Amino acid sequence: MTAQPASQPAFKEQPLLEVRDFQVELITEAGIVRAVDSVSFSIHRGETVTIIGESGSGKSTTAMGVLRLLPEDLAVLSGTVLIDGVDITADPKAINKVRGKTLALIPQDPMTALSPVHSIGSQLFEAIRISGAASAKDKGALQARAVRLLEQVHIPTPEKQLKKYPHQLSGGMLQRVLIAIALASEPQLLVADEPTSALDVTVQGGILDLLLELQEQRGIGILMITHDLGVARLISDRIHVMKDGAFVESGEVQQIVDHPATEYTRKLLAAVPVLGPWDETPPGSRPTQAASAGSSQALTQTGATHE
Numbered sequence: 146m147t148a149q150p151a152s153q154p155a156f157k158e159q160p161l162l163e164v165r166d167f168q169v170e171l172i173t174e175a176g177i178v179r180a181v182d183s184v185s186f187s188i189h190r191g192e193t194v195t196i197i198g199e200s201g202s203g204k205s206t207t208a209m210g211v212l213r214l215l216p217e218d219l220a221v222l223s224g225t226v227l228i229d230g231v232d233i234t235a236d237p238k239a240i241n242k243v244r245g246k247t248l249a250l251i252p253q254d255p256m257t258a259l260s261p262v263h264s265i266g267s268q269l270f271e272a273i274r275i276s277g278a279a280s281a282k283d284k285g286a287l288q289a290r291a292v293r294l295l296e297q298v299h300i301p302t303p304e305k306q307l308k309k310y311p312h313q314l315s316g317g318m319l320q321r322v323l324i325a326i327a328l329a330s331e332p333q334l335l336v337a338d339e340p341t342s343a344l345d346v347t348v349q350g351g352i353l354d355l356l357l358e359l360q361e362q363r364g365i366g367i368l369m370i371t372h373d374l375g376v377a378r379l380i381s382d383r384i385h386v387m388k389d390g391a392f393v394e395s396g397e398v399q400q401i402v403d404h405p406a407t408e409y410t411r412k413l414l415a416a417v418p419v420l421g422p423w424d425e426t427p428p429g430s431r432p433t434q435a436a437s438a439g440s441s442q443a444l445t446q447t448g449a450t451h452e
């Protein structure tokens with residue numbers, strides 16, 4: 146959601162992410178697949194931009210391509226990707242200047258993204274050490290920063306959780322740990338590839354609320370990848386609807402939800418469970434995002450105890 150302070154004119158500044166005519170061709174055994182076909186979009190500070198589409202439409206390839214996480218010899222990229230002004234398509238090494246600093250990834254499946262044989266604490270300490278916020282020798286500083294990060298993602302009794310191993314935490318709690326790890330580097334842009342898809346629907350709302358809260362507090366930009374228009378509707382400022390590698394429609398979230406231009410988007414909409422009226426305003430709602438936070442809270446209220 147847009148969290149521009151009133152003093153800052155919206156969108157005068159350089160976008161955090163600017164993607165122009167981006168194309169990814171995958172070299173597969175069956176031949177060359179154009180998985181991403183000339184897509185363009187941009188994300189500014191405090192914005193959430195969502196790419197939505199059915200499975201296989203090219204969403205993850207877009208995200209992984211933008212992050213340059215696709216194997217260099219099997220994926221041919223073209224077009225322009227500027228991350229906070231750094232052109233990462235022109236120079237493959239440029240991504241190292243921004244990955245884990247300006248930009249961080251929240252992976253899809255919290256159950257498999259963490260190492261099962263290392264404690265939550267040691268994995269968080271490693272992320273903090275890489276971020277440069279504390280050195281491996283300074284155990285006190287590492288511990289303090291780790292506790293602070295777990296507090297930010299609303300994990301109760303953080304000191305106790307640091308000693309635990311991934312199998313001892315629920316999926317929702319693990320996803321919060323992964324978000325804490327992503328936050329260790331104080332990124333300006335989060336790329337979240339289906340961050341709630343592996344979670345129980347009742348836990349999803351809590352994670353989405355957390356992302357919105359972090360965005361409101363820090364003005365983080367978010368690239369959200371989802372197949373679920375319910376998720377997109379709750380969290381996005383703009384939506385790009387992807388089909389067969391290309392965007393079939395793009396626009397403000399409410400415009401897409403209220404007036405879908407294509408049959409494909411109408412089908413995605415039809416698959417969304419009804420969460421209550423779009424403009425429902427709950428008591429004590431956050432003024433800047435009453436519409437979306439309302440529905441999101443409705444989800445959280447039923448889910449909070451299940452995490």
Ligand SMILES: Nc1ncnc2c1ncn2[C@@H]1O[C@H](COP(=O)(O)OP(=O)(O)O)[C@@H](O)[C@H]1O
Pocket residue numbers: 171173178180198199200201202203204205206207
């Ligand atoms: N490793 C791969 N080998 C062959 N084809 C792939 C591979 N990864 C993705 N693809 C193809 O690229 C297209 C886009 O996939 P993907 O980006 O994973 O879609 P989504 O994330 O929207 O589900 C699909 O047609 C898929 O078959």
Ligand SMILES: [Mg+2]
Pocket residue numbers: 204205206
């Ligand atoms: Mg995917």
